[in-house]
Amino acid sequence: xxxxxxxxxxxxxxxxxxxxxxxxxxxxxxxxxxxxxxxxxxxxxxxxxxxxxxxxxxxxxxxxxxxxxxxxxxxxxxxxxxxxxxxxxxxxxxxxxxxxxxxxxxxxxxxxxxxxxxxxxxxxxxxxxxxxxxxxxxxxxxxxxxxxxxxxxxxxxxxxxxxxxxxxxxxxxxxxxxxxxxxxxxxxxxxxxxxxxxxxxxxxxxxxxxxxxxxxxxxxxxxxxxxxxxxxxxxxxxxxxxxxxxxxxxxxxxxxxxxxxxxxxxxxxxxxxxxxxxxxxxxxxxxxxxxxxxxxxxxxxxxxxxxxxxxxxxxxxxxxxxxxxxxxxxxxxxxxxxxxxxxxxxxxxxxxxxxxxxxxxxxxxxxxxxxxxxxxxxxxxxxxxxxxxxxxxxx
Numbered sequence: 001x002x003x004x005x006x007x008x009x010x011x012x013x014x015x016x017x018x019x020x021x022x023x024x025x026x027x028x029x030x031x032x033x034x035x036x037x038x039x040x041x042x043x044x045x046x047x048x049x050x051x052x053x054x055x056x057x058x059x060x061x062x063x064x065x066x067x068x069x070x071x072x073x074x075x076x077x078x079x080x081x082x083x084x085x086x087x088x089x090x091x092x093x094x095x096x097x098x099x100x101x102x103x104x105x106x107x108x109x110x111x112x113x114x115x116x117x118x119x120x121x122x123x124x125x126x127x128x129x130x131x132x133x134x135x136x137x138x139x140x141x142x143x144x145x146x147x148x149x150x151x152x153x154x155x156x157x158x159x160x161x162x163x164x165x166x167x168x169x170x171x172x173x174x175x176x177x178x179x180x181x182x183x184x185x186x187x188x189x190x191x192x193x194x195x196x197x198x199x200x201x202x203x204x205x206x207x208x209x210x211x212x213x214x215x216x217x218x219x220x221x222x223x224x225x226x227x228x229x230x231x232x233x234x235x236x237x238x239x240x241x242x243x244x245x246x247x248x249x250x251x252x253x254x255x256x257x258x259x260x261x262x263x264x265x266x267x268x269x270x271x272x273x274x275x276x277x278x279x280x281x282x283x284x285x286x287x288x289x290x291x292x293x294x295x296x297x298x299x300x301x302x303x304x305x306x307x308x309x310x311x312x313x314x315x316x317x318x319x320x321x322x323x324x325x326x327x328x329x330x331x332x333x334x335x336x337x338x339x340x341x342x343x344x345x346x347x348x349x350x351x352x353x354x355x356x357x358x359x360x361x362x363x364x365x366x367x368x369x370x371x372x373x374x375x376x377x378x379x380x381x382x383x384x385x386x387x388x389x390x391x392x393x394x395x
Contacts, residue, residue, distance in 0.1 A: 004111040004121050004144060005237060007151040008092060008128065011139045011160035013105035014045035017084045018074050020137035029053065029071035033061040034255035041255035044076055048160055076255060078392065079378045081105075084136060091131050095124065100237045106155075108148050110237040125163050145172065149233035152185055172231035177204030184229055191225070203229050248284070250274045251292060251339030252392050258335045261325060263390035264293075268321050269314070269383065270392055271340040276314040280370060284345045285310035289320040292339030293329060302339075303328045310346060313362050317342055 010016065014032040019025045029050040034041010043064050046055040053067045064071070085104045092099045095118060098110035111124055118124040125142045132140055141162040143154030150172050154164040157175075166172050176183065182192045184203050198213070200206050207229035214222030227233070250271045258264050268291070279286060290304045303324045307316060321340055329335075372381045379393070386393055 002112075003146050004115060005146065005148050005151045006109045006111055006121070006125060006128075007102070007143045007148070007155040008088070008107050008109060008132075009141045009143070009155040009159075010088065010105040011141055012045055012047050012051075013084075013138070014076065014081055015047040015050070015074075016138040017080050018072075018077070019047065020084070021080070023137070025072055029055075029068040030074070031055060031064050031068060031071050032074050032076055033064060034075070044253065044255055076392070078252070082378070084138065087136060088132055088138075088140075091135065092128060094131075095128060098237050098239050100239060102152075106152075108151065108237045111144075121165060122163065125165075129161070129163070147231075147233040148235055148237065149185060149228055150231055153183075169231040173204070173207070176231070177202065177207065179203050181206050181229075184225070186225065186228060247290070247341050247343035247345060248275055248278050248282070248286070249290070249339060249341030250278075251337060253337045254335065254392065258338075258390060259331070261322075261329075261331045264325060264329075264331075264335050264338065265318075265322055266385045266388055266390035267335075267338045267392055268325065268340060269318050269385055271338060272314040272318040272321060273383070275340050275342050276312050276317055276366065277370060277373070279312035279342055279345070280348075280366065283348050285312045285348045286317075286342035286345045287311075288342070288344040289317055289324070290339075290341035290343055291321045291324040291328075292337070292341070293325075293335055294337035295333050295335060301328060304343070306344065310344075310348075312342075312348060313359075313366055315362060 015030040018030055018032065027049060028047065030047040031043055031050050032045040033043045041061050043055060043057055043059045043061065045057065046064070050064070050068050050071055055064045055067050065073070081104055089099060089101060089107060092107060092109050096109060096111060096114045100108045102108055111121060115121065115124060118127060121144050125144060129140055129142060132138060139161045141155050141159045143151045143156070144165040145151040145154050146168060150166050150169070153176065154166045157164045166175060179202060181187055181195050181200055181203055184206065187195070195206065198209070200209055206225065209226065211223060211226045214226050216222070218225070252267065252271065254267065258267065287310045288304055288306045290302060292302045294301075305320050305324055307320055311317065317340065369381055385391065
């Protein structure tokens with residue numbers, strides 16, 4: 001085995017966090033959804049006992065309540081999830097500094113150069129799993145492979161609390177070529193429908209399909225899908241994606257559909273606050289704002305716009321994101337996911353304040369809010385719009 005890449009995937013992460021802080025809920029039906037008191041929204045996560053009753057992510061809350069009348073329902077608590085995610089990353093970094101967060105509940109870890117310290121890949125993975133379970137009280141599945149793609153797909157084979165090792169690309173093909181093409185990472189329902197029209201039904205079908213036709217149909221994306229189907233991925237584990245990718249982002253899948261610019265802008269403002277704070281914590285400012293939206297049919301829209309000056313202030317990011325929203329989105333379309341990214345980053349240096357001191361005032365205000373949050377927690381101070389129905393924090 002050449003490279004040894006692992007993907008640590010937390011099992012039913014949101015629900016597991018609530019169980020960890022409420023140990024009496026271990027082994028019970030825990031469901032994270034919209035607003036249980038108002039019976040609105042959709043299921044964002046469910047514990048495995050709830051899943052065995054038929055509860056699925058994306059299911060309407062009222063339906064989950066029918067399946068689990070005695071279940072324990074929680075509104076999303078993103079500060080709690082971020083806290084657990086941060087602590088999990090710290091545990092992983094005790095094994096190697098080559099750790100790359102992939103999402104709030106997943107991270108890649110390159111074990112290639114540290115196996116002499118921790119043992120075989122299986123032994124090392126078990127040590128990581130045991131530490132996460134003993135210190136945080138949550139379970140994870142780990143996939144190990146020669147690259148990030150294979151590690152990611154291997155992690156999904158055994159859940160919960162699984163460990164799967166696929167040593168070579170040849171082994172990947174033996175395991176995955178017979179599986180439906182939808183099981184390939186990166187294939188959604190729309191791609192699946194298009195591929196079926198080409199008589200591509202399995203991952204093996206895609207791997208053996210003429211790449212020229214895929215390139216003609218989807219350009220670089222078609223070629224990328226072909227490589228993925230063959231288990232080929234040369235992307236490295238990037239321990240400090242902030243410096244390499246030059247971007248900081250936050251996105252949220254919403255517990256219910258959002259309609260209208262007014263409501264969508266509430267979520268955008270909250271995400272801009274998070275992104276700007278992370279930029280200030282890292283000592284960075286950015287110039288390019290990316291807005292990502294997804295509707296109820298899982299169709300994505302991603303647009304970007306560069307600002308005149310570098311910034312790490314939420315209002316600057318917000319106003320640019322709103323311009324993108326009004327320019328590219330129809331407010332009659334429902335929104336299910338919102339993402340904000342600040343790109344084109346550089347280390348924050350000296351800046352020129354404006355004549356009337358508005359930028360200086362906003363900078364001092366942001367620093368004061370940072371100090372309060374550092375001492376008392378992320379939700380110690382927030383904008384009044386976070387008390388409205390559209391807020392990602394709920395009321």
